[in-house]
Amino acid sequence: MNWGSPVFVLAIIGMSFLAWIITTAIRAKHGYPLENEWGGSTQRKDPENDRKIELLSNENGELQGKIGRLEERISVLERIATDGSTRLADEIENLRDTAKQEEK
Template sequence: MNFAGPTFVLAIIALSVGGWMFTTWVRAKHGYPVENEWGGTVHRTDVDADRKIALLEGDNAKLSGQIGRLEERISVLERIVTESNGQAAQLADQIDRLR
């Protein structure tokens, strides 16, 4: 085997490029960030990411509104329960008015 010839150098270059291509393919397949030609990283982009974010923002707004309404209802119930001069009839009357 002649290690001084150009075929040996070309074989090393081919094996290096082939190994780089294989590792890049494995990284991309499994979702790891891939290095670009300048050494920076390129992350996998999700095509539906903007749509998912918009849906989550809508759900967040809806749930925030529900929490606000529930806090108001709890504050009314706390006020009814903690009244110091309330009698049973007044309490029943207030509960009926809230319905």
Template sequence: MTWGGPGFVIAIIAISYAGWIINNWVRARHGYPLEDEWSGKTAKGDPDAERKIQLLTTENERQAGQISRLEERIAVLERIATDPAERTARQIDELR
């Protein structure tokens, strides 16, 4: 094989192309973004990502409502704890 012949050029192109394919295969297998022909990146899509986001949003809204209710209850308990004794006793009886 001569170093200046077309076989050498074709061999270099084939080795480069094979390296690119192996590199993308390894990256895809481990979850890294893939590289296209012009060195751009293509992120690996997650089909369950939209559902996970929706579930987390719903849970966040539920917990925010629960926190606001607990804050209201704590405010009532603080008011009962800091009020005079007779007024506190009357409020406790009203709550029963």
């Protein structure tokens, strides 16, 4: 085989072109950004994914708010549980007595 023949050069160019097509197809299939004509990258737009991201962001904000409220409630419960005075116990007993009197 003559390594300098035009057939060999064209075969190398054809294999390179085929490899580029296969690589691009694999990248497109798996959602990777593709290169455009000028060497930049183009992202695949998917409105469904954009909507999902928006919904998850909203849900994340709501959950952070709930966590903040729960942390406040836990701090109140910790304060109640660690209260060393008998004032709290007296108030609970008074509430129990009031509840028993209302039942009768």
